[in-house]
Amino acid sequence: MSRFWRPGSEKPTAAIVEDEEGGVIFLPTSTSSSSSSGFGYASLERQRQRLPVYKYRRAILYLVERHATTIVVGETGSGKSTQIPQYLKEAGWAEGGRLIGCTQPRRLAVQTVASRVAEEVGVKLGEEVGYTIRFEDQTNPGTTMIKLLTDGVLIREMMEDPLLSKYSLIMVDEAHERSISTDMLLGLLKKIQRRRPDLRLIISSATIEARSMSTFFNIRRKNSLLESADRLPNPEPAILSVEGKGYTVEIHYVEEPVSDYLQAAVNTVLLIHEKEPPGDILVFLTGQDDIDAAVKMLNEEIQYRGRHYLDLLILPLYSGLTRGDQDLIFTPTSKGKRKVVISTNIAETSLTLEGVVYVIDSGFSKQKCYNPISDIESLVVAPISKASARQRAGRAGRVRPGKCFRLYTEEYYLKEMQPEGIPEMQRSNLVSCIIQLKALGIDNILGFDWPASPSPEAMIRALEVLYSLGILDEDAKLTVPLGFQVAEIPLDPMISKMILSANNFGCSDEILTIAAFLSVQSVWVSMRGVKKEFDEAKLRFAAAEGDHVTFLNIYKGYHQSGKSSQWCYKNFLNHQALKKVIDIREQLARIIKRFGIPLTSCDRDMEAVRKAVIAGAFANACHLEEYSQNGMYKTIRTSQEVYIHPSSVLFRVNPKWVIYQSLVSTDKHYMRNVIAIESSWLTEAAPHFYQFRTPNPTLH
DNA sequence: GAGCACTGC
Numbered sequence: 113m114s115r116f117w118r119p120g121s122e123k124p125t126a127a128i129v130e131d132e133e134g135g136v137i138f139l140p141t142s143t144s145s146s147s148s149s150g151f152g153y154a155s156l157e158r159q160r161q162r163l164p165v166y167k168y169r170r171a172i173l174y175l176v177e178r179h180a181t182t183i184v185v186g187e188t189g190s191g192k193s194t195q196i197p198q199y200l201k202e203a204g205w206a207e208g209g210r211l212i213g214c215t216q217p218r219r220l221a222v223q224t225v226a227s228r229v230a231e232e233v234g235v236k237l238g239e240e241v242g243y244t245i246r247f248e249d250q251t252n253p254g255t256t257m258i259k260l261l262t263d264g265v266l267i268r269e270m271m272e273d274p275l276l277s278k279y280s281l282i283m284v285d286e287a288h289e290r291s292i293s294t295d296m297l298l299g300l301l302k303k304i305q306r307r308r309p310d311l312r313l314i315i316s317s318a319t320i321e322a323r324s325m326s327t328f329f330n331i332r333r334k335n336s337l338l339e340s341a342d343r344l345p346n347p348e349p350a351i352l353s354v355e356g357k358g359y360t361v362e363i364h365y366v367e368e369p370v371s372d373y374l375q376a377a378v379n380t381v382l383l384i385h386e387k388e389p390p391g392d393i394l395v396f397l398t399g400q401d402d403i404d405a406a407v408k409m410l411n412e413e414i415q416y417r418g419r420h421y422l423d424l425l426i427l428p429l430y431s432g433l434t435r436g437d438q439d440l441i442f443t444p445t446s447k448g449k450r451k452v453v454i455s456t457n458i459a460e461t462s463l464t465l466e467g468v469v470y471v472i473d474s475g476f477s478k479q480k481c482y483n484p485i486s487d488i489e490s491l492v493v494a495p496i497s498k499a500s501a502r503q504r505a506g507r508a509g510r511v512r513p514g515k516c517f518r519l520y521t522e523e524y525y526l527k528e529m530q531p532e533g534i535p536e537m538q539r540s541n542l543v544s545c546i547i548q549l550k551a552l553g554i555d556n557i558l559g560f561d562w563p564a565s566p567s568p569e570a571m572i573r574a575l576e577v578l579y580s581l582g583i584l585d586e587d588a589k590l591t592v593p594l595g596f597q598v599a600e601i602p603l604d605p606m607i608s609k610m611i612l613s614a615n616n617f618g619c620s621d622e623i624l625t626i627a628a629f630l631s632v633q634s635v636w637v638s639m640r641g642v643k644k645e646f647d648e649a650k651l652r653f654a655a656a657e658g659d660h661v662t663f664l665n666i667y668k669g670y671h672q673s674g675k676s677s678q679w680c681y682k683n684f685l686n687h688q689a690l691k692k693v694i695d696i697r698e699q700l701a702r703i704i705k706r707f708g709i710p711l712t713s714c715d716r717d718m719e720a721v722r723k724a725v726i727a728g729a730f731a732n733a734c735h736l737e738e739y740s741q742n743g744m745y746k747t748i749r750t751s752q753e754v755y756i757h758p759s760s761v762l763f764r765v766n767p768k769w770v771i772y773q774s775l776v777s778t779d780k781h782y783m784r785n786v787i788a789i790e791s792s793w794l795t796e797a798a799p800h801f802y803q804f805r806t807p808n809p810t811l812h
Numbered sequence: 813g814a815g816c817a818c819t820g821c
Contacts, residue, residue, distance in 0.1 A: 218819060246821055264820045293820060399817065432816070457817050478817040491817065536819090544821090602821035633816075699821090758814045776816070784816095 156232050160198075163191030164355050171352060172196060173203050176281070180305055181313040181329040181349040187356025187506065192316055193221075193285050194228050197258045200281060201233075201240075205312075206257030210280035215263040217291050218462065219245045226250070226260040233258075246602070247695050263293040268602070270300060270552055275308055283314040287325065288499065289461065290535035290564070292545055299562045300552065302329060309344045319499045319532070326351055328563050359509035361471075365522040373474040374402060376519045378409045380472050381452055382417075384517070385424055391469025391514070392451040394459060396504050398478045398493045403428045403454045410452065423448055429455035441465065460503055464510070471508040473501060475520040481539050484570040486750060487577075489541055490777030497533040501525065535564040542566055542574040543605050547583065550590050551599035557588070580731060580801050581609050597707055601700065603631060606773075610728025611704065617724045619714035620704065622664055626725070628697040629663035630773055630785060635689045636759075649684040654761040657718050658770070658787035660725055662761050667693070723797065725771060725787055730798040732772045734783065735791075745770065745783070748794075748802070757782035769794075 160166065165186065175182045186192050193214070200212050216222045226243035233241055242251030243260040251259055261269075263284065270276060282301060287294055298315070305311055315325055326349040370376040377395050384393055397403050407428050414421045427441050445451045445467060453465060457477045479494045496504075501518065508514030518525065537545070546557055554560055557571060578584040583595040583605055590596050594612060601608040607627050614623035629635065636650070653669065655661035670690050673679035680687040701711065714720040726733075734745040734754055743766045745754045756763050757776065760783070769791045772783030795802045 262820065268821060289819090291819065400815070430816090431818070460818090462818065480817075493817095548821090631821095763813075776814095778815070780814095782814075 156234075160191075160195065160232060163195055164189075164357055165191040165195045168352060168354055169195075169199050173199060175350040175352060176200065176205075176312050176314065178346055179350040180309065180311075180331065180345040180347050181315065181326075183315045183317065183325055183329075183349055183351045184354060185317055185319070185351065186354035187318055187358055189357035189510070190354045191357075192354060193225050194232065196283060196314065196316075197229060197260075198233060200283075201257055205280050209254070209278075211256065211278045212258045213266065213276075213279045213282040214258070214260050215266050215282065215284050215294075215297065216260065217263060217286050217289055217294055219262055220462075221286075222260045222262055229258060229260070247699065263291070263297045267293060267297055267300065267548060271600070274552060275304055276311070277308075279311065281312040281314065283316060285316045286318070286461075287315045288317040288319040290533070290537070292536045292540060295535055295537045295563050296545060296548070298325075298328070299560060302331070302561060303554075305329075305331060309347075312345065315349075318503070323351075325349070325563070328561075356506075358506055359511075359513040361505045361509040361513070362515045363505060364515060364517045365525065366519055367521065369521055369524065370519050373397075373476065373519050374406055374409070377454075377472050377474060378406060378413065380517050380519070381410060381424075382413060382421070384470050384472075384515075385421065385450060388470065388515070390450060391512075392445060392453065392465070392467045393470045393472065394465060394468045394507055395452065395454045395472040395474075396460065396477070397454060397456065397474050398476050399456060399491075400428075400430050400432060403430060403456065406454050410454075423450055424452055425449050426452050426454065429453050429459060431456070431458055459507065460500065465507070467511060468507055469512065469514040471504055471514065471516040473504045473516060473518045475501070475518065475524075479533075479539070480536070482541055482570065484541075484567060484573040486752060487541065487573055488752075488775055488777055488781065495529065497530045498525065499532050501529065537562065537564055537566050538570075540566075540570075542570050543577050546571065546574045547578060547590075547595075547599050547605055550584070550588075551596065555589065577731070578605060580798070581605060581728070583609065593707075601703055603627060603700075606728045606731075607631070608728075610724055611700065612707075612709070613727035614724040615709050615712060616727075617714065617720040618712045619717070619720045619724055620709060621711050621713040622721050623724050624697050624700050624704070624711075625667045625693075626660045626663050626721070627700060628693045629660075629667070631696050632689045632692050634759075635663075635666060635686055635693070637684050637686045646684050649682075650761070652683070655718075656765075656788075657722060658762050658767075659760055659773075659785045660787045661718055661721065664721075666690075722787055722789055723793055726789060726793055726797045729771050729773060730794055730801060732783075733789070733794055734770050734772065736766055736768050736770075752781060754781040754783050756786055757784045760784065760786045762786045762788065 184192055197212055197214050206212050216225060222243050222245050226241060227237050230237040230241040235241055238250040239252050239255050241258045242256040244251055244265050245262050246265065276282065284294065284297060287298065301313055305313065317325065329349045331347045377397065381393055381395065395406070397406060407426050410426045414424055425445065429441055441453055453459065459465060475495055476493050477496050478491045480489060481492055482489045505516035508516050549557060549560060558568065575584065575588055582591060583598050585591050590599060597612055598605050598608040601611065607630055611623055611627050614620040653662050653665040655665055666685065677687040680690060731749055733748045735748060737744045737746060743755055743764065746752065747754055754775065756766065762770065767788035769789050770783070770786045771789050773785035776782045776784055
């Protein structure tokens, strides 16, 4: 796997060094190019030419021409996401009505990259340059040449157009994040390439998995005819490294392992403030609890120490914060003040803070893990990977040279830290993923070529769940029409099954609303300090049947208020979340209309609603332990000990039989979104599961 | 009386 450049063209100027851990490091580039950014006279064109990626323009075009797959390794700030699509368009890859597609893992990134590219090309967004995310299609078929989209949307597009025939080239950005949808997409694109040797791929990644990625995409072409082989691109992937625009970051380690990283983080913040010149501090901790505790500790220290410590401004950052709190984080620090942002992983990838010069890295984050035997997903605090540690450190070098303080020893970093994190695919329940592959006609799931294979246990578990829902048949093929319809609905298959069964109970109208509520994080605004008012607000909507029926009450109230944000505020409801509920509900209504399923309402008959819920979630039935004093339930399927989550309206009500929609596992397994049922409804709804169920349906 | 790292269709 050699690096290539066009003969005669200028060679890459950055020095590229292989480090001892098998990574690629980039020697610092000269700083002259970044000193003139303050003038604002430079044309867009000149700004473009200053980006590090510009030097590689010809090399990239040459590689893409000659190779089926090109892997571009580059740090953030190299400009690859915005520039490469433009280079490709200028070189003619969008001629003849073809599309250049560029995927991003996140919606916001799709929108910002698209508007930046449109601005640079000098066109209106939605014309030559457009984007598609869920609920929003800003493209103009026939005109659009560069199309930004989330990887999830591109997978959905494959259901209509399995070979993605409209695209001449697809660039998959942020591939190092290894999200489920990125990994699925990579596997599917590899498959498409076998059928469409003309399709070009660019895999863009910030870290050095380039080698394994390259092995993955190295396609040995079968039956390649000699005469056509000449015109076809080289199947061996090319790798190109592009340096970033980041400044050097000096790394500091602790000399001895720390026993309490929270205390160590607090001490380090104070020490930086004492000894180091101005510049904001970003601290990486694991979750809300940790962060709130650290904020409290720091504020106490500041009060206690007084004097110039009062210049510290301590701000927490995690996804659950309101918009107002997040705005504080993005307002520039006033003169003399030093901002200290204490954050979860959200600051590692999803959002970028300007002005950070110091990073404190605890070495931990919360990570999802999945046990296919118990079928339980949980969040656990776990050590981060070297790739993550580097990413965190890089956050200190965006405005000027910075420092990163790692709360672990250098020896630990070198000898014990894993080079890469485990791909999400190997830490998740796979039902949604497998049904999408089935819908794309991939029958041999166990033999699918993934960038990282999930465990056979996890795949078998997913197949079992889909089989018990009647979505797959004994041959593990999608059933007609249920399986195919479920695959088209962009929800968890259990919820999709619930929707498709609802019409049998005459309540598809209600169930669509419930399904939409189940698809958003939480509709409640959690506010500390006004607990009593919050609980009272909740009680106004609480239904004896459980959380699902409570959602119907909220929806009704929201509608009657004329979708008023004022009303939401008064009732501790999150207006953004409710708007999303409305969007999702509309999308679902369109889909079932296409299936020819009428919208029926059962009015006040909540038994119908509960039975429809069971049709999807019957496997999650639980029974209250007879003599349990603390509300302990056991799941019917595995006799797992579970409890009703305190956020549920059924908390402390403890009905005898319940069905839950999901489990959150912390110190206990908590059931979220719970509804009370009659035990007889279970055997009615799923006799195959509760009466004739074999422990392990055989699937192949 | 507890908690939800982060995304996405």
